[in-house]
Amino acid sequence: MSEEIVSRVSNYLTPQVPFKAIAQGAEAVVFTTNVHPYLPAKDSNNKTYVIKYRPPKRYRHPSIDRSLTKHRTLSESRLLAKLFLIPGLKVPQLIACDAYNGYIWIEFLGEDLPNDAGFSNLKNFLWMFAPSDPYDPIVKETLIKVGEQIGLLHWNDYCHGDLTSSNIVLVREGPESWQPYLIDFGLGSTSNMVEDKGVDLYVLERAIVSTHSLFADTYKEWLMHGFCQVYKNNGAEGEKKLKEVLNRFQEVRMRGRKRSMIG
Amino acid sequence: MVNLNTVLPRNGRNYYLALGLEGSANKLGVGIVKHPVLPEHEDGDLSFKCESEIMANIRDTYVTPPGEGFLPRDTARHHRNWCVRLIKRALQEAGVKDPSRDLDVICFTRGPGMGAPLHSVAIAARTISLLWGIPLVGVNHCVGHIEMGREITGAANPVVLYVSGGNTQVIAYSEKRYRIFGETLDIAIGNCLDRFARTLRIPNSPSPGYNIEQLAKKCSDKERLVELPYTVKGMDLSMSGILAYIETLAKDLFRGNKKNKILFDPKTGEQKVTVDDLCFALQENMFAMLVEITERAMAHVNSNQVLVVGGVGCNERLQEMMGQMCGDRALGQVHATDERFCIDNGVMIAQAGLLEYRMGQATTDLNETVVTQKFRTDEVYVGWRE
Incomplete structure (x- = not known):
């Protein structure tokens, strides 16, 4: 993952939020953090949260990029919020969303599989x-x-x-x-x-x-x-x-x- | 381990020589390729390092007037007319005096492609096979592109983006097959560009896509972009809707339909968009979709190499965008070839066919040389890779 993305994220999150990169997907970079975006620190102790960030893509025309980032971040957040309410359906809980900058905070799920088999997807x-x-x-x-x-x-x-x-x-x-x-x-x-x-x-x-x-x-x-x-x-x-x-x-x-x- | 020297060259030579015939669409290509016999090929996954030497690479394209596409019957007639002349020229260029002694194998495109052109080239291949007593190999066109790309660029195990007039696929190798991870759900990207070029009535020479690329370069205001549908579905994509939409825009532009607010200012009636702008928007939009699905496939299979093959792969803007995408990924590398190998040619058929021949998969039974219009990339058993 490029230094540029990491420095952009740390600028956005401010030094109060330590974060760790865990994965680079096709369109988003995924970080984990122990800080809740709006609850007091004592309530979020020992919990892990996921920050999903969609960085701007240099290869796309800026106007396509802006509209895609905004649209996908927003629609993903909306969907997560709605799906979370459906009985029986399991999706991660949405915590916060910043559609214009392409950030979503969600709860962390899964663990590492035994015998170094990787993350539990x-x-x-x-x-x-x-x-x-x-x-x-x-x-x-x-x-x-x-x-x-x-x-x-x-x-x-x-x-x-x-x-x-x-x-x-x-x-x-x-x-x-x-x-x-x-x-x-x-x-x-x-x-x-x-x-x-x-x-x-x-x-x-x-x-x-x-x-x-x-x-x-x-x-x-x-x-x-x-x-x-x-x-x-x-x-x-x-x-x-x-x-x-x-x-x-x-x-x-x-x-x-x-x-x-x-x- | 793979032994690429399973079948040794005929007549005690220390090199292989293969003739490739390609004619699945409007290009007729004849190529001759030479592989030296190397001891390290007996025991290793080295099919991307054959040290092949291109002895001849001749192509003749059937070009239609502006506004028209190529029809199967006329294309087949073109291939029949030119086939013998091209084969003769290729043999001469390669310095092959006695083909019945000097050639190892004749390779031809078995599919996918247009039925009639495929057929006429297959008949030519069978004829010279009987004439000279040389075995035949029927090659999958897509696999030909992939193998040629690997040989030229030296990419060992890349994610392949195959973009041409009839195909749009994202391919990666796994378990003896080239697996298709993403593809178009309706029309191919080249087809979309060709048909838009027909609507614009721009020349089909050297190729419609090339002319669209040149128009797009002339676009004066690259900041502003005509908005088009963006239709990525997972690792697949769909392009027929975009084509229909942009064709409506182009027709409105030519008719001067002032009611169209995207093209004309509603108050002054002034034209806001030119043909160049449409070409630019179409390229930006569709290539962004292609790069996105390629990136998805790379993330899915954990690869950092991309190989772009097929006619649309020569587009410089697509190569540039692919390069930018790879630059943002850890150790990302993009491999592309130039028009000699991107556009359909006989050498790629010879390259893939020779690999098959060296693994002992050639035939002399003409019953096994029947061409097929539908021939999926993942139907081919890739014996020459680990």
Whole structure:
């Protein structure tokens, strides 16, 4: 990560807020800190918070960059705030947001996996099991739960926009039990359109196939099992909507395959 | 370990010689490439360091008048007319006296591409294969681009952005396949530029995209940007909406539709936007989308190298933006090739085909040389990499 970004962030946060860089994603840099933006220091003791910062991108035209940063930061915050209120849906809690400068504060989730397997996102989790037992019952249970989270999201007419295995964080609930949380709603949206949900599922499928190629078929099956369950729990209306979403998903998939490729 | 010397050169030579024929779209290319036999290739993942020597790289493009695209039938006729002449010239340039003795393999594009042009070139390949008694290798066009890019730039394991008239894909290698991480959900970027060039009725020579690039450079006020839809969906993108929108703007501009407030001042009726501004906005917007999905793929697979291939890859603005993106990432590197290798050519087909041949994947059975219009990059088994 470039020095320039770090110095810009430390200028913005002032010396009262110590921070540590933990990851550089495609569009944002993620920092952790122990300071709460507005609660008194005694109330925020020993808690970790995440600061997600979208630095300006030099390669983009300034006017595209400004509008994207503002729009994505704002819509991500709005979505997080709304999704947090939905029963059963797990997303990190929003603490503060500065859309014009591209900063979001959220609660910190997850932990480091055992045996140096990295941070507890779904990607590292699946990779950790891949060499020994890729079809472990814990993997199955977790993937079904992930499917349920995505199902709940879609059932409530929200779309994620960038579903990949690194955008799902697992929080330990017991020695052998993990609760998936969806993160990174930068491309998320409210949408009741079947098209958006179909594309969402297609993006996820492609991410799973390309990152976990060898076991993708079974993983996909478990994910879809959890996904369908949410819809089926909502009676006849759920069944009907599920059928629409799955049909469209099929259509989108065919689109990707059959597209003529000349060049 | 990969042994690239599985099949040794014919007739006891100490080098391989491959002829490549490319004709999946409006370019007909013939290339001849030479690989020396190197002992380190017997045991190592060195397919990006073949020390290949380009003996001939000849291309002829079927250019249509402004406002028209190329049709399959006419393009195939162009390829049929020129194929023999180009092959003869290439052999002469490479100094190949007796092709039946000096060549190891004939490589041709099996797909993806337009059916009729692919077919006519495949027939030429089969003919010379029977004539000279040399085995054939059918090559995936996209893999040809990737292998040529790796050989030229020496990038060992890059994230590949493949942008051309028919393809827009972000590719990374994993487990013996080139996996597609992101791609267009509708039309390709080159197709979008070509069709916009047709709407503007600007010349198709040397290429529509090049002419758009030149117009965009002339844009007088680069601070102001016509706002266009920005349609990134995860690692995928969609471009048909942008094209439809900007085509409406261009048509309104030509008709002088004063009701359009984006183009004309509503009070004075003065024109605010020129064709140059539209070209500039289209490039800025679409290339920003491409760079963004590439960056996403890099973050996803933890890579710091990018290789840009395909016809649109010669665009200097795209290369510049890619460079700026990589500069902001730790140890980021961008690799790009020039128009000799970016634009479709025969050498890249020869390069990828020769790698396949050296792994023992050639054929003499003509039943296995059937071309296909739909041939996904991830269908190819990449035997020559670890």
